[in-house]
Amino acid sequence: MTQHTLLEIKDLVVEFDTEQGRVRAVDHVGFSLGKGRILGIAGESGCGKSVTALSIIRLLPKPVSQIVKGRILYQGQDLLTLPIQQMQRIRGRKIAMIFQEPMTALNPVHTAGRQMKEVFALHFPDMTAGEKHAKAIQLLERAGIPDPARVLDKYPHQLSGGIRQRVMIAMALSCEPDILIADEPTTALDVTIQAQILDLIKTLKNKSGMSIVLITHDLGVIAENCDDVAVMYAGQIVETADVHSLFNHPLHPYTQGLLVSIPSLSKHSKTRLPTIPGHVPDLARMPEGCRFADRCPDTEDICRTHPPRLRSVGKGRTVACHLVSRPFEQKKKRI
Numbered sequence: 001m002t003q004h005t006l007l008e009i010k011d012l013v014v015e016f017d018t019e020q021g022r023v024r025a026v027d028h029v030g031f032s033l034g035k036g037r038i039l040g041i042a043g044e045s046g047c048g049k050s051v052t053a054l055s056i057i058r059l060l061p062k063p064v065s066q067i068v069k070g071r072i073l074y075q076g077q078d079l080l081t082l083p084i085q086q087m088q089r090i091r092g093r094k095i096a097m098i099f100q101e102p103m104t105a106l107n108p109v110h111t112a113g114r115q116m117k118e119v120f121a122l123h124f125p126d127m128t129a130g131e132k133h134a135k136a137i138q139l140l141e142r143a144g145i146p147d148p149a150r151v152l153d154k155y156p157h158q159l160s161g162g163i164r165q166r167v168m169i170a171m172a173l174s175c176e177p178d179i180l181i182a183d184e185p186t187t188a189l190d191v192t193i194q195a196q197i198l199d200l201i202k203t204l205k206n207k208s209g210m211s212i213v214l215i216t217h218d219l220g221v222i223a224e225n226c227d228d229v230a231v232m233y234a235g236q237i238v239e240t241a242d243v244h245s246l247f248n249h250p251l252h253p254y255t256q257g258l259l260v261s262i263p264s265l266s267k268h269s270k271t272r273l274p275t276i277p278g279h280v281p282d283l284a285r286m287p288e289g290c291r292f293a294d295r296c297p298d299t300e301d302i303c304r305t306h307p308p309r310l311r312s313v314g315k316g317r318t319v320a321c322h323l324v325s326r327p328f329e330q331k332k333k334r335i
């Protein structure tokens with residue numbers, strides 16, 4: 001890939017203190033985000049997508065979690081070593097995040113307008129009240145809200161899910177960030193609104209040139225919206241590729257399992273990650289070898305004893321599987 005890398009995650013390890021002891025939720029994860037690209041992160045529930053995203057903006061729950069290792073390079077600067085004040089300036093201003101359910105991110109006791117103005121006050125301390133009002137209206141218009149003045153006076157519970165998400169997007173984009181991290185931004189919405197919100201995110205991205213990390217369970221969303229994909233399984237990246245290579249020629253048996261079970265990737269089908277028999281292993285009892293071995297149709301002895309390394313297998317492609325040289329078609333029949 002020739003595009004300029006804006007964000008690079010290297011060897012990230014995140015652990016939690018739990019009742020079962022210390023568990024590793026993110027295990028040596030690495031990927032990069034190119035300027036102006038949309039990177040999709042896919043994987044079943046609990047595989048570490050949100051923990052990875054929260055690590056980037058350093059908003060992991062404290063004190064239960066700890067980033068044990070790794071680097072998060074934003075324009076070459078390691079965010080993990082930045083003093084907290086500097087990190088606060090980057091968060092929101094350079095790297096913004098939107099979440100699955102905007103109700104939890106919005107404060108229920110303040111109007112949308114007041115919350116937007118608080119964000120401006122934080123990032124633009126010299127702005128007058130009139131300027132803040134004008135900016136809020138302009139951002140909501142840009143987020144596709146037809147009657148922004150009315151929305152400004154509403155409390156979150158008075159707004160529909162789609163409008164709440166548009167308010168969140170407007171707030172996230174208020175500083176024109178370089179990177180938007182969208183963690184399941186549409187799963188709480190119905191299908192039509194989902195498509196509208198994703199179209200909005202893409203339109204805003206095309207206007208501003210920002211880069212996006214789009215976390216989703218929905219492979220249809222990945223196929224429609226992303227340039228690059230990282231597939232996570234049990235706290236690790238098992239495969240990365242550009243979107244066309246991944247969908248046309250998936251290499252990892254986990255990725256293949258996810259794709260083979262999808263009936264259709266048409267825009268109108270609501271394709272969730274299908275169920276592969278078995279479960280993701282418990283964080284407190286990870287197998288010694290490949291974490292997918294128990295669910296994999298191709299497991300061999302080496303898979304039980306040695307964890308596969310994520311290795312490069314061509315331009316922009318990595319995969320963590322001992323048996324990856326096997327032809328895809330042969331495996332497909334057996335899943």
Ligand SMILES: Nc1ncnc2c1ncn2[C@@H]1O[C@H](COP(=O)(O)OP(=O)(O)OP(=O)(O)O)[C@@H](O)[C@H]1O
Nearest residue numbers: 016018025044045046047048049050051052061283
């Ligand atoms: N505060 C916490 N304390 C203990 N373990 C946690 C905590 N937050 C997350 N985890 C664990 O870390 C692992 C990764 O969680 P994460 O939320 O990143 O999954 P995810 O891929 O985002 O899943 P989903 O698709 O359901 O959002 C899970 O096993 C989860 O139980």
Ligand SMILES: [Mg+2]
Nearest residue numbers: 049050051183
């Ligand atoms: Mg999550």
